Amino acid sequence: IGGGRDRLRIAIQKSGRLAEPARALLTACGLSWRESRDRLFCYGESLPIDLLLVRDDDIPGLIRDGVCDLGVVGRNVLVEQDIALTRTGAGPAFAELRALGFGACRLDIAVPDTWDWQGPPQLAGLRIATSYPAILQRWLDDQGIEAGVVELSGSVEIAPKLGQAEVICDLVSSGATLAANQLRPATTLLQSEAVLAGPAHAFDDARGALAELLLRRLDGVLRMRNSKLLMFQAARDDVPALLPLLPDAESPTVMRLDGDDGLALQALCHGAVTWQRLEELKRAGARGLMVVPVEGMLA
Ligand code: ATP
Ligand code: MG
Known part of the structure; x- marks a missing residue:
């Protein structure tokens, strides 16, 4: 793989x-690829944007070494490697360009579920098992706590059972893995999700324009993914009570119904349209509620 500056x-x-x-996200941005036989490299067809398929832990290093220009990686991995590199004195190595809205999880301290959790000072003098030693150590330093950091590359949740540590610091999404190991979340060190990562400095060649184009498309796709068209009818008198329930909506279109003094409303909502919200709207007088996904949008 050569180091082309125009791709x-x-x-x-x-x-x-x-x-x-x-x-899927990059495909939604209009990218397509021809896959190589080893399935490690995908050559960009619709645009000169190629993919390299790797282990997630390798992504920050590939960006830093200039082998790749951008990467999609969990914030947890990016921040961990950024702290570790920054400590060597090189300054921040990476920039988080966009949060991508998937892969959500937290980096939590978890303690045995029999413990009466009193707060971080309780960790003093204990051993904490983790795959994120840099983030953990920075947090301990910020809290002014001295504790042992036991670095493990996997299966952190069984460390207390094996007697390697008293508590752990690990990624949690549902908490089911913790519960299965008689642990429970005590405090959160980092809220994570997948991010688009790049180098700390901007590109000074053709890649800059390509990255800009990709970011603009990405913003459109991310905005659209969260957008829903909400349609309903209501009596004119109920509208003042209904509008405050749509704080994330662009100014709604209001139409008069033919042969009726009711109104039809259409609002593009940029936040989550949950069942609970629909029920609130219904209680406030909305009738015939309909939620329509948005396929495309050009502002
Ligand atoms: P690789 O083979 O690429 O090294 P991995 O096993 O290290 O893969 P995955 O388990 O696929 O990584 O997790 C990738 C990312 O998904 C994590 O770094 C994290 O950002 C995110 N994630 C979301 N929920 C969870 C979870 N419950 N546990 C672990 N990671 C999660
Ligand atoms: Mg990994």
């Missing part, structure tokens, strides 16, 4: 939690 190369996870959503 953009994005590292994504080859397989795992972020692999499929990362590709």
Whole structure:
């Protein structure tokens, strides 16, 4: 793989939690690729934007070494490696360009579920097992706590059972893994999700324009993914009570119904349209509520 300066190369996870959503997101941005036989490199066809399929832990290093220009990686991995590199005195190595809205999880301290959790000072003098030693150590320093950091590359949740540590610091999404190991979340060190990462400095060649184009498309796709068209009818008198329930909506279109003094309303909502919200609208007088996904949008 040569180091072409007129093509953009994005590292994504080859397989795992972020692999499929990362590709789907880039596909939604209009990218398409021809896959190589080894399935490690995908050559960009619609645009000169190629993919390199790798292990997620390798992504920050590939960006730093200039092998890849951008990467889709969990914030947890990016921040961990950024702290570790910054400590060597090189200054911040990476920039988080966009949060991508998938792969959400937290980096939590988890304690045995029999414990009466009193707060961080309780960790003093204990051993904490983690795959994120840099983030953990920075947090301990910020809290002024001295504790042992036991670095493990996997299966952190069984460390207390094996007597390697008293508590752990690990990624949590549902909490089911913790519960299965008689642990429970005590405090959160980092809220994570998949992010688009790049180098700390802007590109000074053709890649700059390509990255800009990709970011603009990405913003459109991310905005659209969260957008829903909400349609309903209501009596004129109920409208003042209904509008405050749509704080995330662009100014709604209001139409008069033919042969009726009711109104039909259409609002593009940029936040989550949950069942609860629909029920609130209904209680406030909305009738015939309909939620329509948005396929395309050009502002
Ligand atoms: P690889 O083979 O690429 O090294 P991996 O096993 O390290 O894969 P995955 O388990 O696929 O990685 O997780 C990738 C990312 O998904 C994590 O770094 C994290 O950002 C995110 N994620 C979301 N929910 C969870 C979770 N419950 N546990 C672990 N990671 C999660
Ligand atoms: Mg990994």
